[in-house]
Amino acid sequence: SWPLVLIAIALGLASALIQFVMNWAQRVVDPSRAAIIYAGEPVWAGIIGRIAGERLPIIALFGGALVVLGVLVSELKIKLPIRK
Numbered sequence: 001s002w003p004l005v006l007i008a009i010a011l012g013l014a015s016a017l018i019q020f021v022m023n024w025a026q027r028v029v030d031p032s033r034a035a036i037i038y039a040g041e042p043v044w045a046g047i048i049g050r051i052a053g054e055r056l057p058i059i060a061l062f063g064g065a066l067v068v069l070g071v072l073v074s075e076l077k078i079k080l081p082i083r084k
Contacts, residue, residue: 032075039071 026034042064046056056064 032077035071035075039068043068 029037046061046064049056
């Protein structure tokens with residue numbers, strides 16, 4: 001049907017635009033900041049999903065929090081004292 005075709009084309013164009021903006025932003029933003037921004041993506045997806053009516057079990061929320069925490073910890077720059 002035509003509405004389905006139009007929706008598919010619109011989603012394809014939106015995806016292409018999103019990829020274009022992401023590629024542009026990766027050249028402008030430093031890598032550690034980009035990693036933190038990408039770590040926030042599942043958080044926003046969870047918030048939008050919750051607003052839309054999706055209910056996640058507590059174990060799924062805990063797992064998502066661990067993934068985000070892992071990305072944030074991997075970006076920490078801890079300087080340890082050098083021992084000789």
